[in-house]
Amino acid sequence: MMKRDRDIFTENGNNEEEFSHIPVLLNECLDGLAIKSNGTYVDGTLGGAGHSSEILSRLSSGGLLIGIDQDEDAIKAAGEKLTNVDSEGSYVVVKANFSTIKEVVEKTVEQHRGITAENQCGADGILLDLGVSSHQLDTPERGFSYRFDSALDMRMDKDGGLTAATVVNEYSEKELTRILRDYAEEKWAARIAAMIVQRRAKKPIETTFELVEIIKAAIPAKARAAGGHPAKRTFQAIRIEVNQELEVLKQAIDAAIDILNEGGRLCIITFHSLEDRIVKNKFKEAMNPCTCPPDFPVCVCGKKTKGKVITGKPITATPEELAINNRSHSAKLRVFEKRAAK
Numbered sequence: 001m002m003k004r005d006r007d008i009f010t011e012n013g014n015n016e017e018e019f020s021h022i023p024v025l026l027n028e029c030l031d032g033l034a035i036k037s038n039g040t041y042v043d044g045t046l047g048g049a050g051h052s053s054e055i056l057s058r059l060s061s062g063g064l065l066i067g068i069d070q071d072e073d074a075i076k077a078a079g080e081k082l083t084n085v086d087s088e089g090s091y092v093v094v095k096a097n098f099s100t101i102k103e104v105v106e107k108t109v110e111q112h113r114g115i116t117a118e119n120q121c122g123a124d125g126i127l128l129d130l131g132v133s134s135h136q137l138d139t140p141e142r143g144f145s146y147r148f149d150s151a152l153d154m155r156m157d158k159d160g161g162l163t164a165a166t167v168v169n170e171y172s173e174k175e176l177t178r179i180l181r182d183y184a185e186e187k188w189a190a191r192i193a194a195m196i197v198q199r200r201a202k203k204p205i206e207t208t209f210e211l212v213e214i215i216k217a218a219i220p221a222k223a224r225a226a227g228g229h230p231a232k233r234t235f236q237a238i239r240i241e242v243n244q245e246l247e248v249l250k251q252a253i254d255a256a257i258d259i260l261n262e263g264g265r266l267c268i269i270t271f272h273s274l275e276d277r278i279v280k281n282k283f284k285e286a287m288n289p290c291t292c293p294p295d296f297p298v299c300v301c302g303k304k305t306k307g308k309v310i311t312g313k314p315i316t317a318t319p320e321e322l323a324i325n326n327r328s329h330s331a332k333l334r335v336f337e338k339r340a341a342k
Contacts, residue, residue, distance in 0.1 A: 041127070044126060101252055105123055126260065191219070192215055
């Protein structure tokens with residue numbers, strides 16, 4: 001294995017806990033990216049580097065991988081994993097939110113201009129694997145899961161200011177109801193919000209199990225027995241609010257498409273309908289941005305297409321993957337290719 005750049009922009013420290021992660025739709029993502037060995041590729045949600053390590057293994061001495069993640073644990077673990085990949089390509093790991101993907105890529109590619117394909121300043125492929133990681137869910141102190149009793153946190157970036165405790169204890173009943181309805185399509189949103197406000201009037205709600213008990217009390221027994229865990233949707237909604245996931249996604253899609261090189265591809269994996277709807281609509285808008293009325297004979301708005309949607313329908317996991325990776329059950333992959341306007 002030839003020596004390559006190994007820049008990790010984070011604090012030094014050993015990764016004491018393994019950041020395990022089975023990459024979802026791995027082969028489908030690799031096919032979707034259409035990897036060129038000397039290209040520049042960006043994993044905007046680095047996680048445990050499951051996808052990134054496979055991308056890096058396919059790069060030659062002219063190739064560059066840029067890994068981005070806002071989670072310090074992921075940064076440390078990914079750096080260790082990528083170091084052991086047999087590849088002649090270079091990689092850079094950056095701690096950042098992928099909403100800043102444009103700035104990160106432009107700065108990093110500029111620094112490595114001499115080793116990128118044809119000195120291009122953009123990316124030949126970008127991957128976003130959305131949602132919370134298995135590691136985050138399985139680490140009790142992060143407060144993401146209703147399966148463990150811990151402080152209400154849910155921050156993907158542990159340096160972030162807003163926590164789940166703040167949302168639960170300080171948002172108004174109206175705001176809580178909106179979040180549960182908009183971000184989780186929770187049927188019992190109003191009842192849960194009212195119960196939260198009632199309980200916190202007595203004492204602050206501090207732990208995940210306290211919140212779970214409130215949710216259970218708010219949802220009728222018959223409804224609790226009909227579906228999965230009663231707290232699943234509420235925890236999803238609060239997590240999305242804490243990390244502003246949907247707004248960040250909208251910003252990131254626009255920025256990612258803008259920094260793709262001609263023929264470059266953007267691959268996005270979603271795990272719930274809200275994310276998938278945003279990706280679908282953003283891709284459709286990028287392919288056909290014209291805002292002229294349908295009855296206009298010619299376009300006068302001047303907005304030009306940015307490319308083409310490669311996936312007519314989202315790609316889902318094969319039966320083989322479903323059998324070994326539970327996280328893949330709700331995964332959907334959509335792919336967009338950058339093309340010059342004609």
